[in-house]
Amino acid sequence: xxxxxxVKLISSDGFEFIVxxxxxxxxxxxxxxxxxxxxxxxxxxxxxxxxxxxxTILEKICQYFYWHLEFASGxxxxxxIEPELTLELMMAANYLHT
Amino acid sequence: MNRETELVELCINAACKNRETVxxxxxxxxxxxxxxxxxxxxxxxxxxxxxxxxxxLLEVFKHSAEEVDVKGDNSVDAEWMAYLGGFRHLLYxxxxxxxxxxxxxxxxxxxxxxxxxLDLSRCSKVNDAGINHILSVPNLEKLHISKTSVTAxxxxxxxxxxxxSLLDLGGLPVDDASLASLQVLKNLQxxxxxxxxxxxxxxxxxxTFPKLTxxxxxxxxxxxxxxxxxxxxxxxxxxxxxxxxxxxxxxLTKLIFSGSTFLNEAGTLLYANTYNLSFLDLAHTGLDKFFxxxxxxxxxxxxxxxxxxxxxxxxxxxxxxxxxxxLNLSGTWVSSAGVGILAxxxxxxxxxxxxxxxxxxxxxxxxxxxxxxKVVDLSNTNIKGFxxxxxxxxxxxxxxxxxxxxxxERLNLEHxxxxxxxxxxxxxxxxxxxxxxxxxxxxxxxLYHLSSVPKLTKLSICDAVLTNCSLDKVKAPESLRLVxxxxxxxxxxxxxLSFSRNHPQIEVRHELVTxxxxxxxxxxxxxxxxxxxRTMQASRKKEQTSLSPYxxxxxxxxxxxxxxxxxxxxxxxxSNSERDNSILEKQLD
Numbered sequence: 061x062x063x064x065x066x067v068k069l070i071s072s073d074g075f076e077f078i079v080x081x082x083x084x085x086x087x088x089x090x091x092x093x094x095x096x097x098x099x100x101x102x103x104x105x106x107x108x109x110x111x112x113x114x115x116t117i118l119e120k121i122c123q124y125f126y127w128h129l130e131f132a133s134g135x136x137x138x139x140x141i142e143p144e145l146t147l148e149l150m151m152a153a154n155y156l157h158t
Numbered sequence: 159m160n161r162e163t164e165l166v167e168l169c170i171n172a173a174c175k176n177r178e179t180v181x182x183x184x185x186x187x188x189x190x191x192x193x194x195x196x197x198x199x200x201x202x203x204x205x206x207x208x209x210x211x212x213x214x215l216l217e218v219f220k221h222s223a224e225e226v227d228v229k230g231d232n233s234v235d236a237e238w239m240a241y242l243g244g245f246r247h248l249l250y251x252x253x254x255x256x257x258x259x260x261x262x263x264x265x266x267x268x269x270x271x272x273x274x275x276l277d278l279s280r281c282s283k284v285n286d287a288g289i290n291h292i293l294s295v296p297n298l299e300k301l302h303i304s305k306t307s308v309t310a311x312x313x314x315x316x317x318x319x320x321x322x323s324l325l326d327l328g329g330l331p332v333d334d335a336s337l338a339s340l341q342v343l344k345n346l347q348x349x350x351x352x353x354x355x356x357x358x359x360x361x362x363x364x365x366t367f368p369k370l371t372x373x374x375x376x377x378x379x380x381x382x383x384x385x386x387x388x389x390x391x392x393x394x395x396x397x398x399x400x401x402x403x404x405x406x407x408x409x410l411t412k413l414i415f416s417g418s419t420f421l422n423e424a425g426t427l428l429y430a431n432t433y434n435l436s437f438l439d440l441a442h443t444g445l446d447k448f449f450x451x452x453x454x455x456x457x458x459x460x461x462x463x464x465x466x467x468x469x470x471x472x473x474x475x476x477x478x479x480x481x482x483x484x485l486n487l488s489g490t491w492v493s494s495a496g497v498g499i500l501a502x503x504x505x506x507x508x509x510x511x512x513x514x515x516x517x518x519x520x521x522x523x524x525x526x527x528x529x530x531x532k533v534v535d536l537s538n539t540n541i542k543g544f545x546x547x548x549x550x551x552x553x554x555x556x557x558x559x560x561x562x563x564x565x566x567e568r569l570n571l572e573h574x575x576x577x578x579x580x581x582x583x584x585x586x587x588x589x590x591x592x593x594x595x596x597x598x599x600x601x602x603x604x605l606y607h608l609s610s611v612p613k614l615t616k617l618s619i620c621d622a623v624l625t626n627c628s629l630d631k632v633k634a635p636e637s638l639r640l641v642x643x644x645x646x647x648x649x650x651x652x653x654x655l656s657f658s659r660n661h662p663q664i665e666v667r668h669e670l671v672t673x674x675x676x677x678x679x680x681x682x683x684x685x686x687x688x689x690x691x692r693t694m695q696a697s698r699k700k701e702q703t704s705l706s707p708y709x710x711x712x713x714x715x716x717x718x719x720x721x722x723x724x725x726x727x728x729x730x731x732x733s734n735s736e737r738d739n740s741i742l743e744k745q746l747d
Binding site: 088121124128139141142143144146147148149150151153154157158 | 162163164165166168169170172173175178179180182183186189190192193194197201
C-alpha cells in the first residue's frame with residue numbers, strides 16, 4: 061500500500077488508524093479536508109486528528125467506511141451498531157458528515 | 159428539516175429498535191446533554207413513531223431538544239407536560255389532538271421563555287383557564303387553539319401576547335368584540351377565524367392589523383371585507399360574498415372561495431390585484447362568466463370544478479394557460495372540443511381533472527398534446543378506449559395517444575366504459591405509477607396487460623371479474639405496493655391470501671381480507687382489525703391441507719347471466735367462510 065493512497069486518522073486518545081484514502085473519503089468532511097485547495101495541514105501530511113472522537117468510536121467509523129464501500133449499495137449485509145455506542149457514534153457521524 | 163446522513167440514520171435505527179436498546183443509552187447523560195438539537199429532535203421523533211417514548215425518558219432530552227411533536231398521542235397527559243416544562247431550549251411544541259390534555263396540564267408551560275410555537279388544536283378539554291397558563295409564555299409567536307373549548311372571553315386574554323404573528327382560532331366562538339380586543343397585536347400576519355361568530359362589523363377591524371397576509375374566514379357570515387393592503391392569501395369558502403378586495407393594492411397570491419355564493423357574480427374579482435395570483439379555487443361557486451381570469455397571467459393552480467364552464471369559457475383559461483400546473487374542470491360542461499382549445503396553450507400543466515364531464519375518446523388526442531402532464535383524471539366520463547365503434551385494431555385504441563405523455567404517473571379511468579382490449583396500450587407506459595379502474599366489464603385480460611407496466615406502484619381494479627386463477631398466475635411488477643381489489647366478487651379469501659403470501663411486499667384490499675405488507679424487519683404492521691390478522695394465521699394453517707390441487711376458471715363454467723346471479727350470493731358465502739374461520743380459531747386456541 062503506497063503512502064499517498066492512505067490516510068492516518070488519530071483519535072482523541074492518540075490512537076492511529078491507517079485507512080485507504082478512498083474509504084476515508086466516504087466522510088464528506090474528510091473529503092473536503094483532503095481535496096480542498098489551500099494549505100490544510102491534513103492534506104500535506106495525510107493525517108487528521110479528531111480531539112472529540114474516542115478510539116472506540118473512531119474504530120467503528122473506520123469499519124463503517126469499508127462497509128459503505130462494500131455493501132451500502134446492495135444492503136445485503138447489515139452494519140452492526142451496539143446500542144451503547146449509538147449516541148456517540150451519531151454525533152461523530154454528524155460531524156464527519158457520513 | 160435537514161435529512162440526516164446515512165450513518166446517523168443507522169444509529170437512530172439501532173438506538174430505537176426496542177425497549178432494551180433504549181435502556182443501553184438512556185443513562186449516558188453526558189452524551190445526551192451534548193447532543194446537537196437536530197439529532198436530539200430526530201431521535202425523539204423516532205422514539206415517538208416507534209411508541210417507545212414515555213414521560214421519564216422524555217427527561218433525558220431536556221437540555222438538547224428544540225422540537226417536540228406528539229400530535230394525536232393519546233398517552234400524553236399532565237405527567238408528560240411536567241417533564242416538557244423543563245425543556246430549556248424548546249422552540250416548538252405540538253400536542254394537538256392529545257385528548258388527555260386539559261387546562262391544568264398546561265401549567266408547566268408557564269415561563270418557558272424559549273417557546274415560539276405551540277399547537278393545542280383539538281385538545282377539547284383546554285378552556286379559558288388554560289389560556290391563563292399560556293399568557294406567561296412571553297415570546298410565543300405562533301399559537302394554534304382551533305377546536306378547543308376556549309370561549310370569546312379567553313380569546314380576549316390573548317391580547318397580552320404581543321409577539322404573536324400567527325393565531326389559529328378556527329372553530330372557536332370568537333365574536334366581533336373579542337376580535338376587536340386583539341387589535342393591539344400589531345405583528346399578526348396570519349389569522350384563522352373559520353367557523354367563528356364574527357360578522358361584517360368584526361371583519362371591519364381586520365384592517366388594523368398592518369402586517370396581515372393570511373386570513374381564513376371560511377364558514378362565517380362575513381360578506382364584506384375592508385381594504386387589507388398586505389393580504390396575500392384569503393380563504394373565504396362557504397360564505398356569501400358581497401364586496402371584498404375592492405382596492406387593487408393587496409398582493410394576492412392565493413384565493414379560495416369554494417362553495418361560496420357571489421352576490422355580484424363574476425364582478426367581485428374584477429378590480430382585485432390578481433396579477434400575481436398563483437392559486438384560485440372557485441369550485442362549486444356556480445359562476446358562469448370568467449372574464450376576470452384574463453389578468454391572472456401567472457396563475458398555476460385553477461379549480462373551476464362544478465362551475466358553469468363551457469367550451470367558450472375554456473378559451474379564457476387557454477389565454478392564461480402559460481404557467482398553469484393544475485387545472486380542475488370536473489363536473490363542468492366542457493366537452494372534447496373544449497379540451498382541444500386548451501391543447502397547445504398549457505405547456506406546463508401537470509394535473510388535469512376532467513372527471514364527470516362528457517369528454518370522449520377524441521379528447522385523448524388533445525390531452526396527449528399537453529407535454530408536462532403527470533396526473534390525469536378521466537373518471538366518470540364517456541371514454542371507451544376505442545376511437546371508432548367496432549374497431550379493434552391497434553390504431554383505433556384511443557389510449558395509445560397518451561403514450562406521448564412521457565411523464566404520466568397517475569391515471570384514473572374509474573367508471574368509464576373501457577374494456578380489456580382498450581387497456582392494452584397502458585402496458586408500455588414507462589412512468590405510470592398509480593392506476594385506478596372500476597368497471598364490471600374488466601376481466602383477467604386487464605390484469606395481464608397491467609402486470610407489465612414497469613413502475614406500477616398502486617393498482618386499483620375494482621368491481622372487475624377477476625378469477626382466482628389469474629391472481630395466482632399474475633406476475634406482479636416489482637414496484638407494486640398496493641392492490642385494491644374491492645368489488646372483485648369472484649375472488650375467494652384463500653386466493654387473496656395466497657397472492658399476498660407470494661407477494662409479501664404488497665398491501666391487498668378486498669372486502670374479505672385486508673393484508674398489510676411486511677416491513678423490513680419481517681414484522682407485520684399493526685393491522686387495523688385484529689380479526690384480519692387472526693384469520694390470516696388461521697388460513698395459513700389451513701393452506702397446508704386444503705389448497706385446491708386444480709383451478710377451474712369460473713367463467714368457463716357459467717354464463718354471464720349466471721355469474722351475475724352468483725354475485726348476490728357472494729355475501730352469505732363470505733359470512734360462511736368467516737364462521738368457518740372462527741371455528742378454526744377456536745380449535746387453534
